[in-house]
Structure formats: C-alpha cells, structure tokens
Amino acid sequence: MTVKEAVEKHENLISRIKTVIVPLQTRKLWNDDRFFYEVEDLMTSGNLCEEGISDIVANALFYLKTSQPEVEHVKKLVKAFPEALEYRNFAGLLPIEYLTIYSREESGKYGSKYISTLALEGIKHNFDGENMRGGLLCESFGVNMIQRLSMFCTVHNHYFIALKDLRYHELLMRKDIVDYSLLFFSCIGMSSRLPFQYLIKWHPEALVKTSVRGVPLVHAIMKYKHREGTQSRRESFKRFLKYSLPYFKHLLFLKDNENRTALKQAFDRFGKTETMAILREVIEEEAAYPILHLVIIHQPKYYNLFLQWFPYMYHLRDENGRTATQVMLSMNRDFLQENPTCWVNQSTDQLEEKDPKTTLRPFASVAYGMLGDLDLSYQILRKHPSVIDVILEQRDNAADASNERKRNAGENLEHDKKKKK
Helix, strand or coil: CCHHHHHHHHHHHHHHHHHHHHHHHHCCCCCCHHHHHHHHHHHHHCCCCHHHHHHHHHHHHHCHHHHCCCHHHHHHHHHHCHHHHHCCCCCCCCHHHHHHHCCCCECCECCHHHHHHHHHHHHHCCCCCCCCHHHCCCEECCEEHHHHHHHCCCCCCHHHHHHHHHHHCCCCCCCHHHHCCHHHHHHHECCCCHHHHHHHHHCCCHHHHCEECCEEHHHHHHHCCCCCCECCHHHHHHHHHHHHCCCCCCHHHCECCCCCEHHHHHHHHHCHHHHHHHHHHHHCCCCCCCHHHHHHHHCHHHHHHHHHHCHHHCCCCCCCCCCHHHHHHCCCHHHHHHCCHHHHCCCHHHHHCCCCCCCCCHHHHHHCCCCCCHHHHHHHHHHCCHHHHHHHHHHHHHHHHHHHHHHHHHHHHHHHHHHHC
C-alpha cells in the first residue's frame, strides 16, 4: 500500500466516524456512553484503524438491548462498519447470536427487533460464508437462530414479532419450516402458542412432512428428551394435538419407521389413562373430530377403550356423512365378530339406512368384498327381514316412476306431432 492509499483509507475511516458515529452522540440517538468513550479513546491514542473501530462497534451491537437505539441508526452504523458483524465476544458469540440468545425482556427492553437488520447487512457483505443468511443459520448450543426464535418466544412475544419480521424480509422461508423442523421447536418450547399456530397456518403440510432425526414430528415430540427451559412432553403433545388435528385428522395414526402409530407411542410414553385424558381435553373442544371412526379404521383394537372415553361421539357423522356403525359394518369380519353390538343394538331405521359412501345397507355392507361375511349378513336380515320389503317397495316405486316418465314423454311427443299436422 502506498502512502497515498494509506492516507485515503485513513481519511475514509475518519469520514465514516464523523458522518455516522458523531451524530449519534451529539443528537443523543444512542444511549451508550461507553461506546463513545471507547471511540474517543481510540482516536486520541494514535492507534486508529479499521479493526479497532470495528471491534468497538461490535461491542456496541452486543449492548443493543440496553442502549435501545432506533433500528434505522443501527442499520447506518452496521452499513458503515460491516466488519463488526463478524466479531465474537468472550463467549464466542456473534452479535446476531447474542441478541437472539439473550434477548429476554428487561424493564421493557429487548434486542430481538434488531435481528433482521443485522442479518440483512450480513447477507450484503457475504458474512460468515454463503447460505448462512447473515448469521441466522449459525448454530449455538445445537440450534440455529431461526430455531431458537421459534422455540423461545417470550411471554410478550418479542421473538414472535422478530420471526414475522424475518418472513417479511424473506429471511425466513416456507421451506424452512420443514428443513429446520420449526414446528418441533415451536411445539416443545416455553413459548406461547402463537408461533406454532402461525407456522402451521403458513405450511400445514409440514405437520406430516417434518422429520426429526428420521422420526415423524408427532413421534419426535414424545420421543426425544426436551432440553432445559422447554415444556414437558405431555404439554407439548397436548399442544400439538390441539392445533394440528383440525388440519390432519389422521395424525394420531401416523407410523414411524418401527411401524408404530403415534397413538401407540403415546400409550407407551404416558400410559393409556393419561393419554386418553389428554385426548379428551383436546377433542372435547373440537366436537366435529370423528375419533371413533378413525380408531375403527386405523386401530380397531382400541375401539372399546375410546368408546368408554368418547361415548358422545358415537352418533357423530364423519365428512362422508357416515356414522361410526356404518364404518364398523364396512370393516373385516374379525372386527365385526369381536364387536357384535355394532349391529345387534341397531334400530330399524339404522338397519334400513344406506351407507353414504358405499350406498349399501348394513346387511349388504357386511357381505361385500373378499372378506365379506354372508353368515352375519343373514343374521342381520333375520333381525330385520322387513328391510327386503323396503328394498322391493323402493324398487317398485322407482320402476313406476320410470314408467310414468316414459308415458308422459310419449304423450308429449304425440301431442307435438298433432300440433305440427
């Protein structure tokens, strides 16, 4: 470097200090006396250099939660001294990491509102390498900053506001929800329900697409030990069910790589009584959830257990308009033989009603298909033989109606011919 280049570099540094840092002090825009004292000390020491001023600016960034300047002033400072973003404190943390990890509110002060600003400037200067989003994807204590924001939303939701701000600036993308298991972290974290609901609404398919260490999301919430500062597995499982079941009704019956359903894992983890208590807490609030129908289809061996806990769901109809009994009658013969009450206690009207999905009456439903049971079909007809009369009567009525339509059509045609003549 020539003398001229060195002078120009020094003058450029002085110019940035004068145009950016000095106004912050004179206009009292930055409440951090130590910051200005360190700048003054460096300039009077005769050791003014880019590295020295960047180090001081970095220290000021670590104390943003205390100084609380306006975001626009932080943006100007970082833009003038971008190298400050790469400095690490005594704990080895970058400014963006420190603000994310230690952004808890103290007397109305918090640092999470500056996160997107630091990330955006970091991206402009290719800070910390490509594809790190200005430090957001740096990992500290096993999680990156986006995961941490999802997990530790404070009572006052400042992390949640920061999360939405990242989305606004396209620093948080829809695919991140699956790629970084954000539903897992927002579900287990000691946060409000808001981030979990927010992320589900943005990407509901992530409920079934997310895999944590090769395990489906619902299984992972129960399987993996939660870190200190997170809520219990029970509360996480309850939160998951409460806000997920309206989107995917079959989540309880998803299977892991060991062919075990989430329901079975819940029984193993919490016990049947505790699991059923959790389900009743959640499903009572979602009265349209056809839990009995789903149990009959996916895990029929638990039907009687669920009937004890959800008797008021017995007459509920599913999205196809089917009752629980109609679903039972379409099951295989083993289930029907083990649960004879599904047809023995049926009323005449119920035994005459057609299945909205198959259009078959009960006696025909049990006889239908390769696993049909003709003997059971005969027993149902013996209990209510008049159903045959109903069928014949409906057939005759349909035939009469068809003949009437044909006759009317013929008469109309004859009438038209006469008019033409």
